[in-house]
Amino acid sequence: MPERTRPALVARRAFAWSVGWVCAAALYLLLIDITDLPELIVGAGAAVLAATGLELAREQGIVGESVRLRWLFRLHRPLLRIPRDIVVVSAMALLALVRRRPAFGSFRAVRFSGEEEEPYETGRCALAEAAGSLAPNTFVVGIDGERRLILAHQLRPTGGRETIDPLELG
Amino acid sequence: MNWRILVATVFLVAGGVIEVLAVLGLCAMRDLYDRMHFVGLASYGALLIAVAIVFRESFSLIGDKALLVGVVLVLTGPVLVHTTMRSMLIREHGDWRAAVEKARKDESS
Numbered sequence: 168m169p170e171r172t173r174p175a176l177v178a179r180r181a182f183a184w185s186v187g188w189v190c191a192a193a194l195y196l197l198l199i200d201i202t203d204l205p206e207l208i209v210g211a212g213a214a215v216l217a218a219t220g221l222e223l224a225r226e227q228g229i230v231g232e233s234v235r236l237r238w239l240f241r242l243h244r245p246l247l248r249i250p251r252d253i254v255v256v257s258a259m260a261l262l263a264l265v266r267r268r269p270a271f272g273s274f275r276a277v278r279f280s281g282e283e284e285e286p287y288e289t290g291r292c293a294l295a296e297a298a299g300s301l302a303p304n305t306f307v308v309g310i311d312g313e314r315r316l317i318l319a320h321q322l323r324p325t326g327g328r329e330t331i332d333p334l335e336l337g
Numbered sequence: 338m339n340w341r342i343l344v345a346t347v348f349l350v351a352g353g354v355i356e357v358l359a360v361l362g363l364c365a366m367r368d369l370y371d372r373m374h375f376v377g378l379a380s381y382g383a384l385l386i387a388v389a390i391v392f393r394e395s396f397s398l399i400g401d402k403a404l405l406v407g408v409v410l411v412l413t414g415p416v417l418v419h420t421t422m423r424s425m426l427i428r429e430h431g432d433w434r435a436a437v438e439k440a441r442k443d444e445s446s
Binding site for chain 2 (some may be wrong): 197198200249253256257259260261263264267268269270271272273274275276277296297300301302303304306307308309311314316318320322
């Protein structure tokens, strides 16, 4: 990562803090829905605490994931799977009532290759786990970096690799 | 009947049915890992009920809060399931990666 000059670093921190403050203040206003001056002052103060906490965490690299924009191009895939998976999981609930079995689901491990430099690698894994777990039939348990496999549990084991890694990040 | 009330009723009934099915699934399933999937299903039921409230109340204080709660449930549900499943695997095998090898063998056979 290239070295940043001090003014650029300060400007970046100020921008990140401001974005955090605006988001926190907007959430506070949404929850309170009162625009009296005392409430606005309390909201501004709470947003200062939230933005400062966020910036401190960001500086320490606690939330140090980065996501490439092209990874999000296939975001519609897990979203489109949600209605189908709701039907599948609902049907499995009814099936469990009539057919008593010790287990219906199973763990599946599929290939998850490729590697990015940090912090993109953390972002890639986090995004793959989040996207894979969005629809209720599949939940990603984790990514085994050594074996280059992604482990998921499916209530109704179905489909290929695309059902576990819908964004095809691996 | 106002069309908004009609749409709200449809979403409310759909959300209610999904919640009932989620509870049924949770009770009927015997395997712990199978049961976890119904947490995800229940959060989508809650989201549908929240959408019904938005149709009924529009984007008011009640509608905004309902939608916010629904979205938070949908986003945090998978995180909860993910961490719980990992914890259960660690408790069973000592390391969640132990399940990877078994799943890989099952996948290839």
